[in-house]
Amino acid sequence: MSDDPFPASKGPQRGQILFALAFAGFAIFILSNLGNQTTWAARTKLFAQPGFWPGVAGAGMVLFGLLHLRSLRRGKGLRRPWIRREDRAEARIWLQPLEYTAWFMIYVLAVPRVGYLPATMIFAPALTWRLGYRSPRMLWASVAFGVSVVLIFKGLLGVKIPGAAIYEYLPDGLRAFALRYL
């Protein structure tokens, strides 16, 4: 343990310059679009203009984003070249969750079609398998988790998640139950 329990936080240096550059670029883009993306209302004071607060926010993002960029450039370890090998390696790590984003979006799109319970019962163990848990205990635990989430949130708490298209093919009594609780 270090001696100072309250160190000034700086964070790791890898990837900082990439983030700062991207942020500053985005901030400049936002500010440069102020005229296109907001309207100027006639007979209205400046602070009540629809574009006033986006303008304040955009200007702040540019100012502080550039200040942050400048503070990184002055840092000892971030002298030229601007983007180093470890920055590129960090950027590759940033892209890794895209796979999980795809998993999540497939799950989102599957729910209204397949149903909340079946989709969750497939999603949770499949992702558990993908993450390297191969023991039957973990896979059954993920199935149990999926079922309990659906039962608690949709069945018990009545959270608004629409019934699936596939439930329409169920027999009458079961269909109403599935649409309401599953």
Place this chain on the structure above:
Amino acid sequence: MDLIFAGFEVLYRWDVALALLVGSIGGVMIGAVPGVGPAVAIAILLPATFSMDPIVGLTLLLGIYGSSMYGGAIPAILINTPGTAVNALTTYDGYPMTLRGEGRKAISIAYTASFIGAIISIFCLISLAPVLARVAPMFGAREIFLAALLGLVLVVVSHRGQSAIAAALACLGIFIGTIGLEPVKYTKRYTFDQSWLASGVDLIVVVLGLYAISQAFMLMQGDDVKTRRVPLGGGMFQGLREVARHPRVTGVSSGFGVMMGIIPGVGEFTSQFLAYTYAQKTSKRPEDFGHGSVEGLIASESANNSVPAAAMVPLLALGIPGEELTAMMLAVFYVHNVVPGPGLFQNQMDFVMAIYLALLFLNILVMMFLLFSTKALMTVARLPNRFLGVGILTLSFVGIYSLRNSATDCLMAAAFGLFGFILKRLSLPIVPIIMGIVLGGIMEAKLRIAMARVKTPFDFIDRPIAMALFIFIILIIAFQIRSAVIESKRRKEAQWSTRSASTRFGTLLSRRRDFLLTERGKRLRAERSMLSRPSTDRD
């Protein structure tokens, strides 16, 4: 006293009692799982409370808010991993105690210190209520604007060493809050002609993305952490005796927690900093701090647990959240048609008192629960990380999709999740974004109202509270600029390895010129000496 009875009447229902029980026990369990945290839990559960009565839904989420820090102390002490971010300091003295076989005693101290901190804070809150009821109406639009601005400034400056990016992220939060239809003129702002942006970006979507989905990504992308199993030593009731031996540290630390909780934007970390520093400086054994000091543990736990109740003061009295969790609680209040602010104190004082009493009861419930369930909670704390990631992702879906049944919201939340993942990888703060969204909206609305009655700039601060807030903001900004200048000077001194010589730009240029002239002089003298040989070289 009438107010207290009125509060009791609001709470005297079986569904409220059940919500309080579920919320407080659930909060402890959520706090005990490293990597989940109360913000994630509140965001996930908020849509589930839509159909409940306001007081039931609020009590449930209040239970999670008020009890998570108790649970967070368990893994912090036993496996050196804080359950919630504010329990990080607990690892400092808690884990060394576990290593020397006093785990159970450390946990008991943490519970007792937390409990006393929370109770002191709640009693302060209850006794302050009549004062607040009198002061809150003095806050008009301009005072609320300035208080919100103060909160934002404090959030920024509290990120030591990262103020510039914290300010930039706060501005990003303000910007995100402005996307969509402008509320007065109904004109589009930054929608880029996309219909899905017209209704704006929902706070819950941002919170779930930045906190829950990003955390799921972090857990799934990392490895499972192997934790050491250390035998627990000491008695579960030893904490009472230890805390009773240090009433000064407990009292002062709780006091810091109350004060820092009341000031918007400051929160647990500053209160812990002040309490821990105070405890160390006044201790007879300061060398023990960081190596299993009982006083250190008491200071950190009583300071952090006295903040949640105190943080309800600016939230309920002015409608201004002090930190991320109260920002989320503000969303919870709005969802349940309870609008915090001076009006609440004037018209629904029984409701305010009911919330205070709920906080009191939940602390008692949690304390009773914890004394007998610590061992079972350890099993929860040891869940494999990546499996936990699957769980958070599955639960995030409920929170986001149940808002509007919109796949676009889920996509936006996933995008914010990616952004949050990058911020977490770089150890950059997320809180300023949330505070920017919440406080930016308040500031926009209040500035518009305030400026309608202002003729000259001085009119804006001509009332005592507005003037005091304005001076406070200016002082903080001036202090921050001074600190930045000193820090920059120190960095330059370190870079140039000199303390005595000036590091000003002009002096550096002048020094460089002198160096170049000296070098040129040396070169010229060397050339001349080659042309005119010394007399000793003659034949």
